[in-house]
Amino acid sequence: MKRIIELDKSILRRRLYRDKQFYYAVICLAAITTLPLILIIVKLLEKGIRQINLSFFTETTPNTLEAMVAKASGEIIPGGILNGITGSLLIVLFACIIAIPVGVFAGIYLYENQYNKFSNVIRNIADILQGVPSIILGVVAYSWIVVNITKGFSAIAGSVALSVMMLPMIIRSTEETLKMIPLTIKEAGIALGVPYHKVLFRILIPSGLSGLLTGILLGISRILGETAPLLMTALGSSVVNFNITKPTSAVPLLIWEFYNDPNLVDLIWSSSLFLMGFVLFINIIAKRIAKKWKIY
Amino acid sequence: MRGERLVKAIILLASIIVLLIAAGMVLSLMTGSIPAFKEFGIKFIFSSDWIPTEGRERYGALPFISGTLLTSVVALIICLPLSFSVSVFLGEYFKGTKLAAVIGSMVNLLAGIPSIVYGLWGFYVLRPVIVNLGLSSQGFGIFTSALILAVMIIPYASSLSNEVISMVPVQLKEAAYSLGATRREVIFAVIIPSASSGIIASYILALGRALGETMAVTMLIGNANIIPKGLFSMGNTMASVIANQFGEAEGLKLSSLIAIGLLLFIITGIVNYIGKAIMKRLQ
Amino acid sequence: MKMKKLSLIITIASAVIILVSCKTGTQPADTGKKVTITAAGATFPMPYYNQVFEMYTKNTGILVTYGGIGSGGGIRSLSDKVVDFGATDAYLTDDKIKEMPADIVHIPTCLGAVVIAYNLPGIDELKLTEDLLEKIFMGEITNWNDPAIKANNEGLVLPDKNTLVVHRSDGSGTTFIFSDYMSKISPLWAEKVGAGKSLNWPAGIGAKGNPGVAGTISQTEGAIGYIGSEYAFAQKIQIAKVRNSSGNYIAPSVESISAAAKGAIPDDTRAMITNTDDPEGYPISGFTWLILYKEQSYDRRSKAQATETLNLLNWIISPEAQEVTQKVNYSPLPDEVVEKAKNILKSVTYKGEILMK
Numbered sequence: 051m052k053r054i055i056e057l058d059k060s061i062l063r064r065r066l067y068r069d070k071q072f073y074y075a076v077i078c079l080a081a082i083t084t085l086p087l088i089l090i091i092v093k094l095l096e097k098g099i100r101q102i103n104l105s106f107f108t109e110t111t112p113n114t115l116e117a118m119v120a121k122a123s124g125e126i127i128p129g130g131i132l133n134g135i136t137g138s139l140l141i142v143l144f145a146c147i148i149a150i151p152v153g154v155f156a157g158i159y160l161y162e163n164q165y166n167k168f169s170n171v172i173r174n175i176a177d178i179l180q181g182v183p184s185i186i187l188g189v190v191a192y193s194w195i196v197v198n199i200t201k202g203f204s205a206i207a208g209s210v211a212l213s214v215m216m217l218p219m220i221i222r223s224t225e226e227t228l229k230m231i232p233l234t235i236k237e238a239g240i241a242l243g244v245p246y247h248k249v250l251f252r253i254l255i256p257s258g259l260s261g262l263l264t265g266i267l268l269g270i271s272r273i274l275g276e277t278a279p280l281l282m283t284a285l286g287s288s289v290v291n292f293n294i295t296k297p298t299s300a301v302p303l304l305i306w307e308f309y310n311d312p313n314l315v316d317l318i319w320s321s322s323l324f325l326m327g328f329v330l331f332i333n334i335i336a337k338r339i340a341k342k343w344k345i346y
Numbered sequence: 347m348r349g350e351r352l353v354k355a356i357i358l359l360a361s362i363i364v365l366l367i368a369a370g371m372v373l374s375l376m377t378g379s380i381p382a383f384k385e386f387g388i389k390f391i392f393s394s395d396w397i398p399t400e401g402r403e404r405y406g407a408l409p410f411i412s413g414t415l416l417t418s419v420v421a422l423i424i425c426l427p428l429s430f431s432v433s434v435f436l437g438e439y440f441k442g443t444k445l446a447a448v449i450g451s452m453v454n455l456l457a458g459i460p461s462i463v464y465g466l467w468g469f470y471v472l473r474p475v476i477v478n479l480g481l482s483s484q485g486f487g488i489f490t491s492a493l494i495l496a497v498m499i500i501p502y503a504s505s506l507s508n509e510v511i512s513m514v515p516v517q518l519k520e521a522a523y524s525l526g527a528t529r530r531e532v533i534f535a536v537i538i539p540s541a542s543s544g545i546i547a548s549y550i551l552a553l554g555r556a557l558g559e560t561m562a563v564t565m566l567i568g569n570a571n572i573i574p575k576g577l578f579s580m581g582n583t584m585a586s587v588i589a590n591q592f593g594e595a596e597g598l599k600l601s602s603l604i605a606i607g608l609l610l611f612i613i614t615g616i617v618n619y620i621g622k623a624i625m626k627r628l629q
Numbered sequence: 630m631k632m633k634k635l636s637l638i639i640t641i642a643s644a645v646i647i648l649v650s651c652k653t654g655t656q657p658a659d660t661g662k663k664v665t666i667t668a669a670g671a672t673f674p675m676p677y678y679n680q681v682f683e684m685y686t687k688n689t690g691i692l693v694t695y696g697g698i699g700s701g702g703g704i705r706s707l708s709d710k711v712v713d714f715g716a717t718d719a720y721l722t723d724d725k726i727k728e729m730p731a732d733i734v735h736i737p738t739c740l741g742a743v744v745i746a747y748n749l750p751g752i753d754e755l756k757l758t759e760d761l762l763e764k765i766f767m768g769e770i771t772n773w774n775d776p777a778i779k780a781n782n783e784g785l786v787l788p789d790k791n792t793l794v795v796h797r798s799d800g801s802g803t804t805f806i807f808s809d810y811m812s813k814i815s816p817l818w819a820e821k822v823g824a825g826k827s828l829n830w831p832a833g834i835g836a837k838g839n840p841g842v843a844g845t846i847s848q849t850e851g852a853i854g855y856i857g858s859e860y861a862f863a864q865k866i867q868i869a870k871v872r873n874s875s876g877n878y879i880a881p882s883v884e885s886i887s888a889a890a891k892g893a894i895p896d897d898t899r900a901m902i903t904n905t906d907d908p909e910g911y912p913i914s915g916f917t918w919l920i921l922y923k924e925q926s927y928d929r930r931s932k933a934q935a936t937e938t939l940n941l942l943n944w945i946i947s948p949e950a951q952e953v954t955q956k957v958n959y960s961p962l963p964d965e966v967v968e969k970a971k972n973i974l975k976s977v978t979y980k981g982e983i984l985m986k
Contacts, residue, residue, distance in 0.1 A: 114680055
């Protein structure tokens, strides 16, 4: 009897030990994961904080001569990235208008039709689309829209290319999130006679809102920083532009211009800081929304 | 009843749109790559040539295929323990706390850094570290790129996993605890199996991101059009060569690049399929 | 209730935004001019183009947008007729012109050069002959203390360090000019590597863009590579003197680059001026061109659009714009070339009528 009790105790001790081990391993690895982010942010701040002032957000890009003069005298480069900020917002907005409805509804379709062949095809397509390099999407959007529809470089072509990039994240996170909602909740709604579209929009989506927003957020974060597809579709612009059928600038396009111009290189870091600040901002908003609308 | 049919029609329509987009893309890619396949045949996939000189042009995709596969798989392996820990940390151990909200936002921020900035950071910060550690004489290579890729794909792997892990019904967990399970045992016996579908989906998406990443890789891989000889040798990936050469390409070269794009599409499908099959076996 | 109100707000807001986006656009110095000019192409002259196009917009109120998507992209955009003109570092051969939908003309805009940059602390006056360049870039010479380099640079203490060749991983006009020169001075290079915007490099590593090459060179002792002059002059980077065909060692500068363009240039200005005959000329220099259709009335293109395009091109070769080249580290066109360019502009027609009188 004693041997069994001792055996039990030692097994228990081992299980508790493994439990503690795992806990510390998780904390360690999670801390290591935040390390690169901290290093990157520190580097960005170190190099970019000088350039950030009010005119950074309200003026358009400086030209290379002004920058050269400023650099020579040790002052900060004049001008800002207003044309990039408004352009990015415009292009991303339209990309969302296209991608969010298509993505969420396709995700719902996959959830409602788990096992049929067509769903499998769509699921695989979504996963494959995630691996397509952004430049190919730019090329395809160029031949579909720039050449045939707007007959010139335009913001909407850029939005279309970017929307395709957002789709996989949105579709899959919608489907997977909805799958995690206990079936009982859905059935309770149906049993109470709630019409199907209300079950969808009043019960399922609010329950899964956090997950849905995560997918949308990741999609937006990704396209905010993409250059290659925009080079072939939106082209860029030195002024603020709100016309989606004309070439428009965007922050990553400006970063590309700054990279290639030896006098404007310093602006890369501050532009990236802006992008990160914006991603943080929409992250916080998304968390607020999820909290407010959560019912489960 | 009408409402239900309308909604069913809309969600079906959305799926069809996705199908059409993919089909349209594949069609564009196929039309563009026909000249290359006509010229080189199926040998294109297995050839290591890359000779852009006019009059003697010969292209092959093998170096890039191997580079892509090597960097992405290594990146996923590096990313796995890190993002798994983060998602368990956020979704289970510290679920709902302010700390989780802060760390969650921080990890999501990683997704918002433009890839060109990752490339520059990797070039100025990561590369000297690799050189100092004596792993490679120049710091360029498969490993450095895989490392930066791993950092880039962490948010994709951890965010969705985090969400599904935190959505495991509390009754299931309570049942396990009441049977005397430790926290770790609950995680491995209850949470992971029930969230497995979402976790696998997030890793497939992370892998996809790694397969298609361009800018960051192109700055750190050395752009040598050879089949990599080891973990620290230089090489090139499909996405990187397409992005580098596309702006200036024409004729046969352009067609070869588009053919590489088509191949990437196919390879992504194959890799995803293998990944899902492995996961099914392990379950 | 909450959901309904929110979706209503979102729908109205989206409708407003969509309507606004399809109608308006801000124009600088709104003088009522509706013509805007779009162009795309080479990244080599991009800093210069951005500078002068902005000046033009300020002066005339006509918005000019330029995208540096690469010469190939520029040619493709013109071929697809989605831009008013394209920009390219390598002129189109007669065969390539035949592939375009219609006849095109080339307008040169400025001169640039490819400098040989290196990283050897303390060694500022490196002199390289054609032979040394060939051997280093083809990987035959692998160490800086090689007797061949020493023999050419008496008085310099060259270290025992491996050479690392850094070239461009992306296709570029800079590579084109460099390889064109190398093909002219080295039959071995012409046979094994050839000239082109991207090459099958026998040695070295590839870096992306001028910044990539410059960054790699400045971070690696013993590295040597080629960079576009507009980029190199703005950095503090060691530049080698190259021996030209007259036997003089020339350092790249605004004057030596302009000198390289002195000589016989065909009327359509399509010429490679590497390995120039001029004794003061820097041997690795080149033009960059803008290309447009000879007959401007295509695709419902308005006469106003064509006229404004020509006005812009006319301005770019004018003294006012050419003055700017030097300020941003390019070289201005020699007068003879400006004359030829003007004549080419005079040959551009709209529905058969010459536009520039």
